[in-house]
Amino acid sequence: MLILDPEAITLSTLRQLWSGAPARPDEAALARIDASAAAVSRIVASGETVYGINTGFGLLAQTRIPGERLAELQRNLILSHSCGLGEATPRHVTRLMIVLKLLGLGRGHSGVRRVVTDALQALLDGDAMPVIPSQGSVGASGDLAPLAHMTAALMGHGWIDLAGERLPAAAALERMGRAPLELGPKEGLALINGTQFSTAVALDALFAAERVFGAALGAGALAVDALKGSVKPFDPRISALRGQPGQIRVAGELSRLLDGSAIVSSHHRCGRVQDPYSFRCQPQVMGAALDLLENAARTLTIEAAAVTDNPILFSGEEGDDAISGGNFHAQPVAFAADTITLALCEVASLSERRISVLVDPKMSGLPAFLTDDGGVNSGLMIPQVTAAALVAENRSLAFPASVDSIPTSAGQEDHVSMAPIAARKAAVVARNAAGVVAVELITAAQGVDYHAPLATSPTLAALHGEVRAISPHLEADRYWADEMAALQTAVLEGRMSGGFHLGR
Known part of the structure; x- marks a missing residue:
């Protein structure tokens, strides 16, 4: 098991991860994740308008979302962006993409809770690879569609390749003993914004x-x-x-x-x-x-x-x-x-x-x-x-x-x-x-x-x-x-x- 310091990644380490070495972020990364999640909680409690936390996205960034609809906002974000086409991304590339997402989140500037990174880690540990269409991203506002398919699988939507067996995501999660992930403020955006798909490929x-x-x-x-x-x-x-x-x-x-x-x-x-x-x-x-x-x-x-x-x-x-x-x-x-x-x-x-x-x-x-x-x-x-x-x-x-x-x-x-x-x-x-x-x-x-x-x-x-x-x-x-x-x-x-x- 490689214990990864997200602030000190080398080409040699990436080569090992590409070859399938098991890995997880170090304790310092997990502490930074907790601290950034607490920051989001404080922002929500303050009532301040902040893009991606309590607003719409893209051209709808000026639309303020009421507190009782923030969970719906994140859920809809993921479902609406899960629109890729083409052949499925190879399993080893999907695995590397998940590791890269954990590394980025582990820097502690994204505002996700530990439950989110735990869910990603469970995919790695359980050899459960979301089925991610390879086409649909232009690599600008993040690899939106591929990363949305990854996140949708955590929520029980789409498909998961569980150790070589393709299953509906909800069934795969049940077999793994995991409940579908419910996203909090900022979390959906943190998961789909990013270059992890492009970088993994x-x-x-x-x-x-x-x-x-x-x-x-x-x-x-x-x-x-x-x-x-x-x-x-x-x-x-x-x-x-x-x-x-x-x-x-x-x-x-x-x-x-x-x-x-x-x-x-x-x-x-x-x-x-x-x-x-x-x-x-x-x-x-x-x-x-x-x-x-x-x-x-x-x-x-x-x-x-x-x-x-x-x-x-x-x-x-x-x-x-x-x-x-x-x-x-x-x-x-x-x-x-x-x-x-x-x-x-x-x-x-x-x-x-x-x-x-x-x-x-x-x-x-x-x-x-x-x-x-x-x-x-x-x-x-x-x-x-x-x-x-x-x-x-x-x-x-x-x-x-x-x-x-x-x-x-x-x-x-x-x-x-x-x-x-x-x-x-x-x-x-x-x-x-x-x-x-x-x-x-x-x-x-x-x-x-x-x-x-x-x-x-x-x-x-x-x-x-x-x-x-x-x-x-x-x-x-x-x-x-x-x-x-x-x-x-x-x-x-x-x-x-x-x-x-x-x-x-």
């Missing part, structure tokens, strides 16, 4: 990208050996002169991966001057992509425990303040998600170009399409086409959602971030990129086989063995789809990444 894409990137480094190094390419472009002195941190790290990783390769040693003085850019410029291109991913990781780590609802409560000796601001606007998340997409587009593009070089006998010096009996056999001709198709699809998804905006709520919300669209696109691009890297792993392994008895490096030999456990050496044409899909899954599960992590 973006983190899912980020950690997938991390695994794809690690696998692409291994595939790229293996491809260098398959080509009998030069390792001189990875000389640390070159990258040090440019100074870009991603480039320096990638050059070092490639040198490490190729260290001890008998294939490299065999052509040390071959006279070959330059390799194609997709081989030679890996530090520059992959390094630039890595810098984007690192920046996205910093943004999303900050956002994971940010206070992003509205109004935000502040209490002190001079009394209680409820200040309406704009922390719910998810522009930082939108930019981060779009940069993940851009980085992955280039990782996959570079990978596909190396595949193309290796299957072309004029470029590689290897048999055409890496098969000995060409003509009767097509070899790796069409897997390269599949990689090209995935790269083309990624390019069509690369237009940044973060620069789009459609005004909503009768113009009150006149600029929106589109963060959830950006994040969902990034997740698709990550899966596509994993497919391209899977094809490169097959191609590079086949190319290395042609250099036997010369061996690749010990590190790359281990990667080669992982590939061969899924995709045997190609002797003659065979049905490709299943092993390509299995390798794509292995990339996404991190089995081909060599332990590569962001944030070092």
